[in-house]
Amino acid sequence: MARNGHGSKTIKSVGNAFRILEALEANEPMGVTELSDDVGLSKGSIHHYLATLLEHDFVERCNGKYQLGLRPLTYGGEVREREKVFQIGKEGVDRLAKTTDETARLVVERGGYGVTLYQSTHHDRSGIRTHLGTQEDLHSTAAGKAMLAAMDDERIDDALEWGALPRHTDNTIVDESSLRAEIDDIRSRGIAFDDEEQFEGVRCVATALVTEMDELLGAISVSGPVDRIDDETFSEDIPQEIRNVAGVIEVNTTYLDWME
Secondary structure, eight states: OEEOTTSOEEOHHHHHHHHHHHHHHHSSSBOHHHHHHHHTOOHHHHHHHHHHHHHTTSEEEETTEEEEOSHHHHHHHHHHHHOHHHHHHHHHHHHHHHHHTSEEEEEEEETTEEEEEEEEESSSOOOOOOOTTOEEESTTSHHHHHHHHTSOHHHHHHHOOTTOOOOOSTTOOOOHHHHHHHHHHHHHHSOEEEESSSSTTEEEEEEEEEOTTOOEEEEEEEEEETTTSOHHIIIIIHHHHHHHHHHHHHHHHHHHHHHO
8 A cells, every 4th residue: 555645545556547547538549558658567467457447347448459438427427417516507608608609618626627517519610629527727727717816825825836837838827926917817807818828729718606605616618719719709709708607607506505
């Protein structure tokens, strides 16, 4: 057994199994040799882990290679259904996708990352490379920055590794003072922008979802390619649509809390 960052004992073999699943999630179908090189385990060990994961439908064979199976999707769906913000926000996200004709998402913060809880695309030409469960850095996405702006400074410091913020594009803000200034601006205007900061060629607008008691629920966002989202759409039209939907979601959250 090993110990994690919280001082608790962990089981190494379970950790290895998760590393294999993460490798498969990040790549195309992989062979045993590819997995061995990626994860750093012997091919014999990889065979044993894959046999167990196959038996429980966590992975499946595909033309002599391995890819994720459907079992994780079942778990992800169950987790999502338990999230109150998903129940309340799904309809609004669908409406955002329809009115903007772009990709709309509902994102929550978990473990210092923004996690896509729900995504709605009004057409199949969005080019957005996200899906249910996608994890993204908070500092480089509109949804992430919107949620950071809804946190107090202590929680921000817990969520971010200052001095080690990864750069995804030339526009990614990685300097602490610049990001703190950006967060202050977002607090003032209530809207966060990502102008090719996470993906080149993609713009995104977002706002945080917060209860009357200042509880951060998550964020809603709209993303699309720069050739469709011009400056006026980016700075005026989409922000107004997002404000309208966020207001409805927050009112519905208050009503649901009152009913409970």
